[in-house]
Amino acid sequence: MDSRSRMSDSQFAFHLALHRRLHQDRRRQREREAKRAEEQAAQESLENQQLLASVRAQVTSLDDGPIALVVIPSGATGTSTLPADRIDSYARHLTKVIGEAFDGTAPADGPVEAHRKPAERLQRAEQRFADNAALRDLSDQLCGMCRGGCCGWGADDAYVTSSTIRRYRLANPDMSADDVLAAYLAVLSPEVIEHSCINHTSTGCALPREMRSDTCNGYYCESLMAFQTEHLSRTERLSVVAIQRAKANWLGTGPGDINPIVDVAVIDAHGKRTIPRE
Ligand code: SF4
Ligand code: SF4
Structure with missing residues (x-):
């Protein structure tokens, strides 16, 4: 017109x-x-x-x-050696979010606004498992069989945010920012699933659950x-x-x-x- x-x-x-x-x-x-x-x-x-x-x-x-x-669904299975540039990129991301987490705010203050949705989703998942503990075990076994079909977009930040680090700090109050960075880098696997999250390995997630983001801990596919x-x-x-x-x-x-x-x-x-x- x-x-x-x-x-x-x-x-x-x-x-x-x-x-x-x-x-x-x-x-x-x-x-x-x-x-x-x-x-x-x-x-x-x-x-x-x-x-x-x-x-x-x-x-x-x-x-x-x-x-x-x-x-x-199915997680990817092809593996390759973790390249140094991906580790550098992850270290830069971690340094940024660790800096934010150590920057004045008390770790107990909970997730910042931008990360509230994943935190609420995690809370709802925890409530479901509190209501029916067998569901957690069955879900873990199903996710193990799938091998991370939802981890493909974790890329080089693994969804780790300043809120993740603040929660980790709360459980580890004596750790300095350098200690936290070293702890996250120390668990990286030399061999990872190609085109997926930096922590995605053929045996599952390299990050212990308490170091993972609320996004990772609370997400379940449809x-x-x-x-x-x-x-x-x-x-x-x-x-x-x-x-x-x-x-x-x-x-x-x-x-x-x-x-x-x-x-x-x-x-x-x-x-x-x-x-x-x-
Ligand atoms: S939640 Fe993720 S790992 Fe678990 S079955 Fe679904 S896609 Fe696979
Ligand atoms: S940190 Fe672990 S659970 Fe989260 S996307 Fe990466 S491999 Fe998957």
Whole structure:
């Protein structure tokens, strides 16, 4: 419409028709993609249910109690030597946040405004686990199986903030800023998962839980959140059938993308065991 005054009637009619067609094409494309994504989700859901039925038939002890089906993503697996420039970048980030944490504010003052959301999310997670302790153990086992599908964006700051350092200081009041920096650098692994968080290793997170950010300690992907919420008030012992698909948490599938199953496991009173598939 902005171009109307600069065009003749016939030019404007052509201009309008062209844009109408482009707009319709884009809308049809979006509808096709949404339909394909729906079909893909329905196909995966059917596969998941068929697999659950087959696992139930194979593992007869599962019939003893309630069963949760949880579909989890996959963390990356390729490793490489941790390069010096990544360590330098992490050290610069740590120096900055440690400086902020030691800068006048008392460690007990809690997270600064910018970090309040992750702190609240962590509190809610801790409350869920206080209400149902079995959920923590089952979630830890599922995350262990996934191997950090949500750690891909940790990059060279690992989500460590001045609030993380203030919490760490509270537990270690005698440590100086240099001591804290040295402690964080000391746990780095020489071999890390490629294109992921600097602390992401093939055996899990190199940072002890008390040194991790609230973001890391309180985050659960959609699948695990749904699992924890659904079974929060369950009091009987719960068995889990875990289906692991190939994509990482943040790399959602595009419409029509295949997200194949890479592993199936049962987690119950007898521990975790992989279920062979035909
Ligand atoms: S929260 Fe989800 S994506 Fe992250 S490690 Fe656990 S299962 Fe994987
Ligand atoms: S610090 Fe640990 S938990 Fe957090 S993103 Fe990095 S590897 Fe994952």
